[in-house]
Amino acid sequence: MPEDTEDNELNAKRWAWWRTVSARLEDASSWEVLWRLRVFWGTQGPTAKQAALLRQFIPEFKGRSITEVGEWLAGTAWKEWRTLFAEDARRLQKEAEARGFRVETVQEGLDDPAIAHVRSLLRAHGDAHPEAARYWISFLPSFHEGGCILVTLGPGESLVSVASRAQHETVPVPDERGLRFLEELAALDPLGIPGGNQIGLDGIYLTCLVEERQGRREFSTWSPDPKQYPREHGFVWAVYQLAADLIRDPVTCRFLEEMFGYLNDNDERLPVRHFDEVPRRIRLFGSLSSMKAKALEALFASVSPDEPLLMDLSSFEGMGTSQYPLFARFHSRPGRTAWWVNRIATMQLLGAGLPRSHLHDTLEAARAALLDAS
Template structure:
């Protein structure tokens, strides 16, 4: 089994981790192997002309796929604004990644991560599994992830980052966007322990303004959260739900009106903007 895993890790690195053209000043990367989502590379590169971040993944996992039928590769590379890049590299310098020596850990679920940091002629590599964010290895991964979250913009990259979010123990997957139609995006999974944070998000919205609840990348939740969702839905005058197949199961179980539930955000917004 160990040999099989090594071969898999090597194959993923060959597919997702291309060598960087020289010269580079610093590199920090996390090659992520989530248990239930496609493998993903996050790499930050510092050159004299500035810093870039690279996101690479595939449309389906490489685990178990045939080499003759490789999944489609997905990539976004973008420049990092100077001040945000400085903040990132200063935090990395303070962390001192070459000193990281994580304790061995493994599990059936969660996420394995192959990490690498290079600055000049100093290079450090380590492996970790579902690290706590208050450990050096967890902080290393979090710094890279947070930068990616701040900078990457393509829908494919955002979706991939949402997939990783649930493995990094960063709280419930929720974002809020305000506009002519306010949007509450809920992704990943929710548990009873997320109730307090979820209620805080619920309280941010004006009850009389149109609201889209975007659950198109939602996996599931416990029924213990149903009462709060029902109370939230009933309190809004104009609310619509865009749902994944998994989310539809939950909204139907909570008996939300069928005419308020849609497969796409575009259809939901069109309904919210009805005369």
């Protein structure tokens, strides 16, 4: 494919969602307009006086020295926020203009009603339980639809909510899993996470909120590399993994699987989910490179030889032919395996030598094949 044609296709994908969202403006009764806002101060970074003023109203700069703010913004001409709700954009604009800064606001799109619903859960929980903990991430990826994750911990029931594509799901967080999540965050000191790394073209823009008894912290980050930005990445991954462990709705699961490709920092980590069902289901999604061969072998080895198993490849995006023997060997074990497949998985599993009679187009058909054989 010619390089310029490929670039055009990538650009088309990148902006397809924004065009779709913009087209909904005429029917926006259930959608909330989102805004992009920039605060300007000059061309070579803020002066000491401007840095002092910025500390007064920009959340991530509160508590930092004038020197730190100046060093952080050195060589820049503005600071930008994306996907702001109108209320938040108006507040920032008012605060900035009151201190003499020039402000530019641009309508960016519309908020999915499901995301607006989860945002309302955040506000309601904060009003009812100001002393409790809340963790929020908004996802704005380059090539997929955006979404959000909200974690609310106590008092009473702890919950995780996920929203995308006009669909939202809220499920309880078991006490043991919630404690493990809090331990992961405690190691990161979430109220001190700096955020603010540079924005790129291909990746994901993340806006994060931490609300705990000890304080409140907002920060944004772009595709945080775990080596350069370990705390930003650690926070995002902990929230993401909690949701991925518990969410079950097919639409919200698909959103989380798409985000995995943006957030995964380990080329050897499998895109896999386990479902505690009868019969047990293991879901492989995305694509499998040769670097994942050892992890795939370990996954297959973890299954009892006689256990009936439903392998879910309904969102599979492909693998190299070097992986075929692993699938063929696993399928030949004594226990029966039924495969829920899409078009790509069907083609590749047939290429690996699996019988067509064990490949099924629906979850119900795959499950019935296992139950009928037991």
